[in-house]
Amino acid sequence: GQQLNQSPQSMFIQEGEDVSMNCTSSSIFNTWLWYKQEPGEGPVLLIALYKAGELTSNGRLTAQFGITRKDSFLNISASIPSDVGIYFCAGPFNQAGTALIFGKGTTLSVSS
Amino acid sequence: DTGVSQDPRHKITKRGQNVTFRCDPISEHNRLYWYRQTLGQGPEFLTYFQNEAQLEKSRLLSDRFSAERPKGSFSTLEIQRTEQGDSAMYLCASSPFGTSGGANTGELFFGEGSRLTVL
Numbered sequence: 001g002q003q004l005n006q007s008p009q010s011m012f013i014q015e016g017e018d019v020s021m022n023c024t025s026s027s028i029f030n031t032w033l034w035y036k037q038e039p040g041e042g043p044v045l046l047i048a049l050y051k052a053g054e055l056t057s058n059g060r061l062t063a064q065f066g067i068t069r070k071d072s073f074l075n076i077s078a079s080i081p082s083d084v085g086i087y088f089c090a091g092p093f094n095q096a097g098t099a100l101i102f103g104k105g106t107t108l109s110v111s112s
Numbered sequence: 113d114t115g116v117s118q119d120p121r122h123k124i125t126k127r128g129q130n131v132t133f134r135c136d137p138i139s140e141h142n143r144l145y146w147y148r149q150t151l152g153q154g155p156e157f158l159t160y161f162q163n164e165a166q167l168e169k170s171r172l173l174s175d176r177f178s179a180e181r182p183k184g185s186f187s188t189l190e191i192q193r194t195e196q197g198d199s200a201m202y203l204c205a206s207s208p209f210g211t212s213g214g215a216n217t218g219e220l221f222f223g224e225g226s227r228l229t230v231l
Contacts, residue, residue, distance in 0.1 A: 041224055045219055096168075097218065099145075099157040101154075
């Protein structure tokens with residue numbers, strides 16, 4: 001079945017550093033989504049990408065839809081302590097696009 | 113608060129008991145989803161409703177699981193004869209039909225989840 005592989009699994013960084021993480025798929029996606037989950041909460045949508053090559057920003061976050069449509073990247077610039085959490089990539093796995101498959105997440109820790 | 117609401121937030125039960133979770137979606141959202149999340153994993157799709165119609169079910173949804181959305185508003189997820197492997201966070205999400213980018217964009221609004229522990 002389809003799988004989403006996220007890398008790295010975890011990151012430990014200093015406040016102010018930039019962060020890069022990526023997600024690869026075994027098949028082509030028409031939509032890529034990035035969610036963040038904090039402890040005890042549900043995931044929250046950060047960025048949605050709909051077109052190959054698309055680059056979209058949300059504040060200090062920038063995400064790209066890979067040209068091959070099998071990968072996506074998320075960058076966080078000038079990290080702050082509240083960036084701590086688990087970042088998930090996701091994409092629709094059924095033809096109707098109504099069901100998402102999620103990666104296993106990248107856990108980000110930020111020390112001040 | 114106008115977000116997705118789930119109840120209860122935590123449930124501890126003994127193996128073999130039945131449990132029911134409730135989800136109240138964002139009021140104008142006609143799509144409602146159930147996902148399951150275990151430790152160290154991303155959410156896994158279980159099922160989704162458009163209004164009151166259950167349109168898709170995952171193979172993860174064994175016959176011990178049943179979900180309903182009788183009036184197209186709130187939904188319930190029942191697990192019968194719980195097993196220890198059912199221990200997980202059960203997440204509900206909702207979305208409006210026809211958001212930007214097309215009708216099926218995956219832009220889901222999740223609740224805080226209902227954590228189930230089966231002893």
